[in-house]
Amino acid sequence: MQPLRWGVLGATAHIAGRVLPAIHRTAGNAVVAVASREGRRAAAEEVARPFGARVHDGYDALLADPDVDAVYIALPNTQHVPWTLRALDVGKHVLVEKPMALSEEDCVRVERAAADLVVVEAYMYRFHPQQRRAAALLASGEIGELRVVRSAFAYPTAAAGNIRFDPALGGGATWDVGCYAFDVPLWAFDAAPRAVRARFHSREVDLSAVAVLDFGDGRSAVLDYSLEYGPRAAYEFQGTRGSLSVRNAWTRSDEEGLITVVTLDGVREEVVPASDAYEHQAAAFAAAVRDKVPPLVSLAHSARTARVGEALVRSAAAGVEVDLRRRP
Structure with a gap:
């Protein structure tokens, strides 16, 4: 069986240095x-060399390559939607770095353009067995009805020359690490919040934030995220009969995962064997293309996440709670 043949836009981005090797070493995939x-x-030739991949002069030239089945997009945030749409227009499947879009409206544009092509937003931690196990434990009812989600995603980042601090390119903590922080309660509650309230520490872009998401019926999420402190990538589910916590959602490929469950029956820890989240992501993407397996991160999920990100930005700017039941 021929492997899924990948082309890369933004191959010299830091994240691509993790994703491309994982794609190439995952069965059924090849970076070409x-x-x-x-x-x-x-620089592109240096990236391509370990994979034996060819180098195209310009992104459009790569999209015109008939031997490319799927593209991975690791460009600055504001370029995700334009190049995703171009790739879809020429019949390529797309794995695009988060955030796929900076607005719900743009996510809808991508969904309309996708037709029968696969588009997945690259929330790599969602594909790791640790994450799958946490979701299964939550669904089992062991900790009771979910009431509160606490999530913190942060990493200290140097500003000099870093596109994360460029407002013209969609920089800032909300669209970088914040995406992870509010993605967790969205899949845990499997719903959008009714309202959000956020407070930012900002300069040219938002550097840190704390936020509360109201899901109604006594259900809430409490978040913090930052480009100023860390590293931290932890989340906790508080239920009516206990809690479940994940020590580190950004596990390295050589790092075991650790899930702690606390109930009235005692404390239990589960160790999840080390594995590479990016490899799991690549395998799942190939399965979505070949076997029509529904993507774990659907385009509807991406639209919901983008809508919450927009609302957090509006809340912090205006200093008010934003009701998501009302359209802006």
Whole structure:
């Protein structure tokens, strides 16, 4: 069986250095093409060399390559939607870095353009067995009815020359690490919140935030995220009969996962064997393309996440709670 053949836009991005090797070493996948932008061909050739991939001069040239089945997009945030739409227009499947879009409206545009093509937003932690186990334990009812989600995602990041701090490119903590923080309660409650309230510490972009999401019926999420402190990537589910916590959602490929369950019956820890979240993501993507397995992160999920991100930005800017039941 021929492998799913991948091309890469943004191959010199830091995240691509983790994702591309994982794609290439996952059964059924192969990195075959890399696109360079003006003045960056030498860097693109260096990225392509370990995979034996060819280098195209420009992103459009890569999209025109008939031997590319799927593209991975690791460009700045504001370029995710335009290049996703271009890729879909020429019949390529797309794995796009989070955030897929900075608005719900743009997510809807992508969904309309996708037709029978696969588009997945790259929330890599969602594909790790640790995450799958946490979701299964939550669904089992062992901790009772879910009432509160606490999540914290943060990583201290140097600002000099970093696109994460460029407002023109969709920079800021909300659209970088914050996406993870509010993604957790959205899948845990399997719903959008009724209202959100956020407070940012900002300069040119938001650097840190604390937020509360109201899901109604006594259900809430409490978040913090930052580009100023960390590292931290932990979340906790508080239920009516106990709690479940994940020590580190950003487990390295050589790091075991740890889930702690606390109930009136006592404390239990489960160790999840080390594995590579990016490999699991690549395998799941290939299955979605070949076997029509519904993507774990659907386009409807991405639209919901983008809508919450927009609301958090509006809340912090205006200093008020934003009701998501009302359209802006």
